[in-house]
Amino acid sequence: MSSDRTQPVIRVSGVTKAYRLYNSKADRAAELFLPFGRKRHHLHYALRDFSFEVAKGESIGIIGRNGSGKSTLLKIIAGVLTATSGEVSLHGRVASLLELGAGFNPEMTGRENVYFQGALLGLGSREMEKRVAEILEFADIGEFIEQPVKTYSSGMFVRLAFAVSIHVDPEVLIVDEALAVGDVRFQKKCVDWMKRFQQRGGTILFVSHDIFTVKAFCNRLVLIDEGKLEAIGDPDTVANRYYQIMFPKASPSTTAAGDEVQEIRQELAEMPELQDEDDGHWFEPDMSDGQRQWGGGAASIARLRVGGVRAPNLFAWQDSILFDVVVRWNRGEVRRLCAEYHVQPRLLVGFRLENTKGFVLTNFTNATQADNGFDLLASGVSECRVRCRIAPLKLAAGNYFFTPGLAVGTVDHLHPVMEYTNLVHLHCDTSRQVLGQMQLDYEIAFSATAAGAEAGAAIATAS
Incomplete structure (x- = not known):
């Protein structure tokens, strides 16, 4: 996908959006009628000095915590809101799908709203007349198209709004959580259309x-935190920074002290090497990159080794993969987290297993009904060893990434504690020829039906 970064399709320059907040209606009225008196409001900044550019053909994912300013940014770009300061420039026809049914007249029918x-x-x-049939087919809301929009469900709203937006030949599409509404089939239809739109240079x-969706779908991610641009760039790196914000590290008082850390390192250095003859080559991934991990101090992976490979990072169709993991935890922090x-x-x-495009191929864990985990507060225990063997994966040739993670709780109710994003490459x-990403173990059988046997006999008699 080519991008001409010398002529950005969208340029956001120093955009700030501030709202006046009042403690009461009386303060609002007092400031209105006494404009030269003392201020009765304080400013809330939804965005602060926000700048970035989007090149033609890029797909940019915008992520952040609730209330961070994501929707405000999109509304300013789409022209729904006016920035307090700064500038936004757009080139090309823009179709936006922000709030459900935004711009729809609830008293008009769906067709009239189209x-x-x-x-x-x-x-x-006349131009819309040529497109109505395609719009109605995509929306697929049946006879409700002739009913007032005020009778629509939220799912019907978004189906019709999305169908209209994509059939007006947009060059830029702005979508705010719209795909979270509607049934699974409609979401798949929308994603398929957006992929074709990408391929055409939209x-x-x-x-x-949904971080996994934006990672798989977008070229770059933009992370907003408290109205400021926190990070922009590679999807994996920015998504990991988002998790670091969502799950901050514990305070120093709850983590291991310097002497304890040194003691742990010494113990790990003295651990015996694995000597399983049938497990092939073993290698130890580099866990020193703190930018690719997030989580607090409740539990962490002290050591991870991968076995069953032919050589470092290389495995074949018939190979089983093994993980040998040493997990350590802070009992006091675990107790606090469980209570909270x-x-x-x-x-x-x-x-978690992903391919190079960020598509999640599978997740697996010990969180099953039969085995709901290892007791972290068992008497005198603060370390355990976990062995995991994966049967031959039968994947297509290519590069893959495993992300190990730790959580506390049960399969029905858990809290994530630590993740090491794409640690194992x-x-x-x-x-082997694999059509798709992986090969399944399957069996296909044929048998003639009774009707087919009678038809065959009749043909034989006629001839």
């Missing part, structure tokens, strides 16, 4: 709390 929305986007009735701004989040003090260890080298 034409109304087209007029707002600069298309005449530009997308996409706000979502009302979870059981049981350790859950999981792994493995390359699958196989001569």
Whole structure:
């Protein structure tokens, strides 16, 4: 996907959005009628001096905590809100899907609103007439298209709004959590259309709390925190920074002191090497990159080794992968966390497998009904060893990433504690032909039906 960064499609320069907040209606009235008196308000900054650029053909994901300013930014870019200061420049027709049914007249029917929305986007009735059939087919709300919009469910709102937005030939599409509404089939239809839009060189701004979706879908991520640009760039790096904000590290008083850390390192250095003859080559991933991990001080992986590979980072179709993990935890911090989040003090260890595009192929964990984890507050215990063996993966040739993670609780109610994003990089080298990403163990059988046998006999008799 080519991008001409010399001529950005969207340029946001020093945008600030401030709101006046009053303690009471009386203060608001007093300031209105006594403009030269003392100020009765204080300013809340939804955005502060925000700047970034989007090149043609880019898909930008915007992430952040609730209330961080994501929706405010999109509304300013779309022209729904006016910035307090700063500038926004856009090039090309923009279609925005922000709030459900924004711009719809609730008293008008769905069909009437289709034409109304087209007029707002600069298309005449004749032009919209050519597109109505495609819009109604995509929205797929049936006879409700002739009913007043005020009778629609939220899902029907977004189906019709999305259908209108994408059928007015936009060059820039702005989407704010719209795909979180509607059934699974409609969400799949929207994602498929957005992928085709990407391939045609369209530009997308996409706000979502589904980090895996934005990582897989977007070229870059923008992280907003408290109205400020916290990070922008590679999806993995920015997503990891988001998790670090969401799950800050524990205070120094709850983590290991310097002497204890040195003691732990010494113990790890003295651990015996694994000598399993049938487990192939073992290697130890580099865990020193703090930018690729997030979590507090309740529990952490002290050591991780990967076995079953042919050489460092290399495995084949028929190889089983093994993980040997040493987990340590702070009993006091575990006790505090369990009390705060009302979870059981049981350790859950999981792994996520992704390809190079960020698509999650699978997750697996010990969090099952039969085995709900290791008791972290068992008498005198602050360390355990976890062995995990994965049967032959039968993946297509290529690069893959395992993300190990720790949680506390049970399968029904857990709290994430630590994650090491894309810590284990493995390359699958196989001569097998795989259509897709992985090969399944399957069986296909044929048998003639009774009707088919009678038809065959009749053909034989006729000839």
